[in-house]
Amino acid sequence: xxxxxxxxxxxxxRRAHERNSVIYAALIVAALxxxxxxxxxxxxxxxxxxxxASAGVFVLLAIGLNVVVGFAGLLDLGYAAFFxxxxxxxxxxxxxQLGASPLQHEIHIPFWIVLFLAMFFAASFGAxxxxxxxxxxxxxxxxxxxxxxxxxxxxxxxxxxxxxxxNWTSGINGINALDQPTLPFWFVGPWVNxxxxxxxxxxxxxxxxxxxxxxxxxxxxCVILVNNLxxxxxxxxxxxxxxxxxxxxxxxxxxxxxxxxxxxxxxxxSGFAGAYYGxxxxxxxxxxxxxxxxxxxxxxxxxxxxxxxxxxxxxxxLIYYIxxxxxxxxxxxxxxxxxxxxLGFLNQPNYQxxxxxxxxxxxxxxxxxxxxxxxxxxxxxxxGLIPSRSRAEELRRRSTDEQxxxxxxxxxxx
Amino acid sequence: MAAVIRVRKSLSGPLGTRILLLLGAAILIVLVGPRxxxxxxxxxxxxxxxxxxxxxxxxxxALGYTMVYGIIELINFAHGDxxxxxxxxxxxxMGAFGLAEGNAFGLSVGLTLVAVFFIVxxxxxxxxxxIERVAYRPLRNAPRLAPLITAVGxxxxxEGIMVLWIGNSTVHYPDLLPDTRIPIGGTASIxxxxxxxxxxAVILVVALTTFVNGTKLGKAMRATAQDREAAQLMGIDxxxxxxATFFIGAALAGAGGIVFGLYYNSINFQLGFSAGLxxxxxxxxxxxxxxxxxxxxxxFIGLVRAFSNGYLRAEWTDVWIFAILILVLVFRxxxxxxxxxxEK
Numbered sequence: 001x002x003x004x005x006x007x008x009x010x011x012x013x014r015r016a017h018e019r020n021s022v023i024y025a026a027l028i029v030a031a032l033x034x035x036x037x038x039x040x041x042x043x044x045x046x047x048x049x050x051x052x053a054s055a056g057v058f059v060l061l062a063i064g065l066n067v068v069v070g071f072a073g074l075l076d077l078g079y080a081a082f083f084x085x086x087x088x089x090x091x092x093x094x095x096x097q098l099g100a101s102p103l104q105h106e107i108h109i110p111f112w113i114v115l116f117l118a119m120f121f122a123a124s125f126g127a128x129x130x131x132x133x134x135x136x137x138x139x140x141x142x143x144x145x146x147x148x149x150x151x152x153x154x155x156x157x158x159x160x161x162x163x164x165x166x167n168w169t170s171g172i173n174g175i176n177a178l179d180q181p182t183l184p185f186w187f188v189g190p191w192v193n194x195x196x197x198x199x200x201x202x203x204x205x206x207x208x209x210x211x212x213x214x215x216x217x218x219x220x221x222c223v224i225l226v227n228n229l230x231x232x233x234x235x236x237x238x239x240x241x242x243x244x245x246x247x248x249x250x251x252x253x254x255x256x257x258x259x260x261x262x263x264x265x266x267x268x269x270s271g272f273a274g275a276y277y278g279x280x281x282x283x284x285x286x287x288x289x290x291x292x293x294x295x296x297x298x299x300x301x302x303x304x305x306x307x308x309x310x311x312x313x314x315x316x317x318l319i320y321y322i323x324x325x326x327x328x329x330x331x332x333x334x335x336x337x338x339x340x341x342x343l344g345f346l347n348q349p350n351y352q353x354x355x356x357x358x359x360x361x362x363x364x365x366x367x368x369x370x371x372x373x374x375x376x377x378x379x380x381x382x383x384g385l386i387p388s389r390s391r392a393e394e395l396r397r398r399s400t401d402e403q404x405x406x407x408x409x410x411x412x413x414x
Numbered sequence: 415m416a417a418v419i420r421v422r423k424s425l426s427g428p429l430g431t432r433i434l435l436l437l438g439a440a441i442l443i444v445l446v447g448p449r450x451x452x453x454x455x456x457x458x459x460x461x462x463x464x465x466x467x468x469x470x471x472x473x474x475x476a477l478g479y480t481m482v483y484g485i486i487e488l489i490n491f492a493h494g495d496x497x498x499x500x501x502x503x504x505x506x507x508m509g510a511f512g513l514a515e516g517n518a519f520g521l522s523v524g525l526t527l528v529a530v531f532f533i534v535x536x537x538x539x540x541x542x543x544x545i546e547r548v549a550y551r552p553l554r555n556a557p558r559l560a561p562l563i564t565a566v567g568x569x570x571x572x573e574g575i576m577v578l579w580i581g582n583s584t585v586h587y588p589d590l591l592p593d594t595r596i597p598i599g600g601t602a603s604i605x606x607x608x609x610x611x612x613x614x615a616v617i618l619v620v621a622l623t624t625f626v627n628g629t630k631l632g633k634a635m636r637a638t639a640q641d642r643e644a645a646q647l648m649g650i651d652x653x654x655x656x657x658a659t660f661f662i663g664a665a666l667a668g669a670g671g672i673v674f675g676l677y678y679n680s681i682n683f684q685l686g687f688s689a690g691l692x693x694x695x696x697x698x699x700x701x702x703x704x705x706x707x708x709x710x711x712x713x714f715i716g717l718v719r720a721f722s723n724g725y726l727r728a729e730w731t732d733v734w735i736f737a738i739l740i741l742v743l744v745f746r747x748x749x750x751x752x753x754x755x756x757e758k
Binding site for chain 2: 069073075077129132133136139140142143144146147148150151154155157158164291295298302361364365366367368369370371372373374375378379382
């Protein structure tokens with residue numbers, strides 16, 4: 001019996017490993033062939049490829065938040081703040097922005113260095129915020145990060161023209177015309193309908209394919225990095241702290257440093273993604289980093305499966321598709337559907353009955369949709385779509401194990 | 415490690431409080447002091463009345479946060495939206511009672527308003543019991559992240575419902591109260607609205623305190639907050655007690671919603687999000703789990719808002735409040751009056 005269960009668990013282990021490999025392989029193949037497929041599907045593949053590169057930003061964010069929430073079990077509700085810090089680092093250090101500031105000097109640092117600077121700044125703020133608060137109980141950290149997430153975009157918005165300290169961020173208008181990355185040389189590949197060759201001094205110049213390729217490379221590197229982190233001594237310490245902090249401390253894990261590292265690394269990923277995002281969009285404004293962004297990334301992590309990297313990647317792509325492609329088009333789909341099934345009158349606004357028209361009504365749905373996803377995942381499948389095995393086990397065991405009191409009460413009653 | 419523990423003890427002990435108070439005093443003196451002197455005493459008095467009225471509303475809603483946290487240690491993110499829901503629901507209820515803008519304020523309008531208060535408090539209470547039953551109770555033994563995430567989800571669901579109900583723009587709330595103002599010295603004056611808000615808040619806070627300290631259900635709540643399992647062994651129906659806590663918290667939030675509507679005369683569906691954060695800050699500031707603390711914290715947040723809006727730049731007000739939240743959590747996580755819940 002015991003042997004059988006051991007064989008079973010070994011089989012599950014192998015299968016889970018295979019499953020992750022299959023997902024990785026599928027993701028890599030999809031990433032490589034996506035531009036070709038997009039080119040064949042539509043006449044102008046640029047919008048689709050650009051959209052895919054933006055989706056990659058959220059994949060990066062989700063991978064980073066997964067370190068904090070999935071590995072170390074800390075709830076970060078202000079993740080967008082670090083995203084904002086990264087984006088504003090790029091905005092201020094790689095554009096003409098600071099020429100109008102009290103500094104009177106434009107700063108143009110190359111993109112590749114800005115990426116690391118953004119990472120560094122975001123991680124420093126993460127450490128600064130985390131060091132005093134990570135000693136507190138878990139849900140207090142959630143509140144502190146939430147507060148921080150509310151403060152940062154407001155500070156960036158208020159530091160525009162007319163602020164007491166001068167104009168640093170152009171306020172509500174945001175920073176635009178960020179420097180575009182350049183490369184000393186660049187391969188043009190077969191997948192962009194060009195002959196294979198080398199271009200010297202390649203400039204990105206808002207080219208979606210170049211950004212897409214860069215994003216694929218960044219995600220690839222980050223996944224390898226995080227996978228190694230998870231299997232490292234630090235990764236095991238994260239898991240120990242997540243499961244039982246007191247026991248972990250008793251085993252000699254320095255819980256404060258462990259949590260701080262998870263928090264800082266998560267913030268670094270967010271800063272990294274922010275710098276890329278700002279540069280790609282060539283616009284950094286305070287409204288792009290609201291609480292909704294933090295929650296979106298959290299939904300991606302939870303839906304995909306906390307703690308499991310391929311799951312989180314699939315989850316983030318799925319949520320990105322739903323939120324940024326499917327839902328914005330839903331009003332059109334809905335009104336077309338209403339037209340074809342003969343309910344065309346629904347498309348006409350009827351202000352007397354307070355009906356703004358179907359498409360206007362459908363535009364209001366994302367909030368409800370968001371909430372329903374969050375609640376139903378947590379109730380129906382708290383381990384996510386593609387769960388990490390140990391995390392799923394933990395979530396299952398906790399809910400069945402920890403009811404000793406009722407059991408005792410029942411036995412004493414008899 | 416020993417050094418870390420020492421720093422930690424001193425930070426959360428009296429030294430932390432002292433640092434916090436010194437920091438607060440320094441900011442007050444450097445930033446606000448000169449403005450207070452230059453603007454004169456009657457402006458100060460005016461700001462003070464605004465702060466008290468604003469703080470009374472925050473106090474009402476902060477009570478719900480603190481009670482729910484006290485009993486099941488959940489930060490109920492949806493609470494702010496229950497508050498907004500109170501305001502939104504009260505509009506059709508008022509319509510059904512024939513209360514409309516332009517009615518002369520008299521005894522009949524006042525009594526009808528009291529009836530509206532009770533009905534809306536009942537409705538929001540039932541709504542919150544339903545939320546607890548569906549979204550929090552199944553997860554009571556799950557890891558702590560789980561109910562926190564569903565709470566954020568419920569908050570979005572409520573906002574989604576309200577956006578479908580009243581639309582995504584600011585809506586006018588019927589202006590039922592008389593606008594007479596009573597001079598209180600210099601050019602400063604206090605409006606009937608300010609007085610009403612403060613009276614409602616004081617009545618409800620006193621009622622709640624006597625309820626929790628004086629009744630059997632209140633005793634059950636305190637017992638459940640202290641040790642849920644022991645309370646269960648003593649024969650307390652935990653589910654009923656927790657449901658009652660959610661009901662009371664939401665009833666107060668609903669009342670807060672009506673008071674907010676009557677006071678400001680405009681609401682929008684996202685009101686509860688930022689207001690909820692301020693109210694949670696108030697609860698944390700007073701010592702989460704502590705009813706008097708929450709009331710005091712609400713008042714404090716109201717005053718900070720009024721002073722920041724009046725003497726400093728209004729666009730920085732939110733930044734100050736969230737900064738206070740973070741500083742309080744860092745230097746004195748037990749809050750002003752101390753937490754009732756021990757750290758488990």
